[in-house]
Amino acid sequence: MLGYIRRRFSSGDVQGEGEEGEQQQQQQPSQTPQPTPPPPPQPQQQQQQHQKTSATSFFSRRGPSPSAPTSPSKSASSSALTNPFASGSGGGGGAGSSGGSAGFASQIGLSRSIFGKAHAYNKDRCKTLLVIDEPHTDWSKYFRGRKILTDYDIRVEQAVFADIRLTANTRFGCTVELMGSEGQQADGKSARSFKPDFVLVRQHVRDADKDWRRLIIGFMHAGVPTINSAMALFNCSERAWLFAHLAQIQSRVGDDNFPLIEQNYFPCYQDLEFKLRANRSTNFLDVTVAQDNFPMAMKIGHAHSGLGKIKISGPDEYRDVSGALAVAGTYATTEALVDAKFDIHVQKIGAYYKAYARRSISGNWKANVSSAMLEQLNMTDKFRQWIDEVARLFGGLDICSVETVQHKNGRVFIIEANGSDMPLIGDSQEEDRRAIAELTLSRMHHACSEAAVLAAQRAKSQQPLGDQQQQQQQQQQQKVNGASTPESSDRRRQQQQPRPQQMQNSLDEGDDTMRNLRKTFAGIFGDM
Template sequence: MLRSLFSGQAAPLNAAAPKKPATLLVLQGDAYDWVSLLRGATLRDGRPVRVVQTGWEDVDVHADTYSCTGSVQVQVEVYRFAKTASPPEGFGLEASGRTRVTLQPDFVLVRNEVATPAFDGRSRLNGLLFADLPAVNSLQSILLSCERPAVQGQLLKLQRQLGAEVFPVVPQHFCSSSRSLMYGYTFPAVVKIGSAHAGAGKMKITDHHQMSDFRSVLQMMPDEHCLVEPFIESQADLRIQKIGSNYRAFRRVSLSGDWKTNTGTSIMDEIECSQRWKTWADAASEMFGGLDILTVDAIVEEGSGKEFILEVNGTSYSK
């Protein structure tokens, strides 16, 4: 994926002096070995690329502008490397790869979500933003993508521009707290607390009595917002992936009967990406100033076959 940024060729043997490596910080603690995937890669100017792979919870960031030039000096402390990754080269590490290192990244690739139910890494992300580091996707878009209402607002903007027939976003109701949860639309409905994802923080509500009970639960979380949308009986889920100018489409069908098809047993097949779905991905790629990597998630309604766009995910979810 990042090979387009590199020449893929080693520096010429007759080079006058070895060039300082460019450091790529990959924030992905749960899969892949980016150190091996990009071993031997160089930038177009011949600089070798040194890859360090870790997770959000295993880093700290500090930066300052006290240099005489006023430029930002950033330091990233890495306490542990990703379990799936090879130890980074050029640090003199032992084979275990468990030694703490300090680095100054030149570029960042984010492949894990910043905020999860178990950990919130936005303080680390804000440090990288303070240092104005280049990244895929941009750090600004990653910060905005942490907030589901910001993403949905962009989707609704695209729906107004393109029309609901071309860009069909699922209807939603936003409330900033339990006090503003005055939902009187169709049931069953699905409530999503905060920036819920991957099945967490979501609940199916069958009627207004259950909604009243849920409202009392939301009252215990005064700092959380909530989104409510109609429950759509699913025939299948769709995931449209766009990386640069490349597209892929996947169809997922639940086998367990769980309404959350991303948490129960399911089967996923890669299918041909239609022009309609490419239009969705192209439109979504303009969000937040531009997304180089994204997925559009949609649901196909049982019976009618209608498709509804549920959300767009950036680089950290587009696996």
């Protein structure tokens, strides 16, 4: 008995503890008359019992509530699901645990992103939504049970750009195949293919070392609607190009209404050997590196999330970075490094606006990649004007954000903008995801409605030639047989019926003729 207690408290496997305790109880001699224990369960019964235990622990446990800046959904769900399904490792249930988890997932119909099984939907009446995002967020739960076009279910497929294979056709749309390395996905399932009806893009189209714009071109080539639009995603995938459009907004509405920071652009590393500093008095470009231009921030190529950004404090560092940029083979931009009091993040999701102040508590000049304290701000008219101007770019941005910094002297500078891949921050990330899901449902419903109307028009215009010839032959046959409309028949009947005036004229003409004949005959016979 003491050995059993020691083994009980030293074991870390719950299922192994239960099985070992049952074996110890069976080995101990029973001193009181007890009923005969049932025979040991078969492997199949053990698997079913394990599924029931897993289901009970899954529904009884709760993961931690989502908090900033960690992402909710999958991180909490994964921690809540790890212990029940991994408990068979110590009790000799490694393979059985894997099979039990798969069977349990199929029974309760969880999403594909967790177990590789999609939630239940009507295969005959469903529309497919492709969500391109990192796996830390399970987007299928936001669309489970939702419908569009009255009775169409939503089939959610989620993947990252690296797992997508795409073929596009300008007439028949595109076919997407999801597959990971070695022809399998990350969950071990075989590759699957489908035709997406709508695409939600939450992942960066361009990373520091990856460029997925070729897939965006495929969606646009096939005419698949996306959020944001394919044109907006493509234009927002190049920071310098997007900044040039922000400069056009500034020139149109003025510096006071859109305070964009001044920026220099250098196409290649040779141009970085000289620092161009505008002399506003003479409008002359001075090619000297002035000491009052430091410190500055240099952004190499398409930089985001703090990558590719360098703080330069003096001319020596500037020359060193210029030489290192020779091996990068890309452009660079420089701007003044603002001694910021805090950053301001303004975001727009459909008709929902939010603003946050972000104060760095680590002392890092990159407040967006270091530890920071967040505070939600009131949405002012100035913030709304900035984000609305950005939302009008490239035909409209349904999801976008504006990043600004406030100097210690109170002056505010807009430094960049983001599209549908904008980060979600603060304690209301779950609320933001639900707003994105509602916006996606609305846009998807509208796009599928238009697609149904266009498909009906196309089917009508592409009617088989045999049917058209048959209709033409029937019309010609009706003309030959004299078939006509009721109006034409009445008109013909009226034409055939003689008019009263015409009949009277005919009678008068007949009387005159007979009278003339009588006179003629009377003259002839009278002479005789």
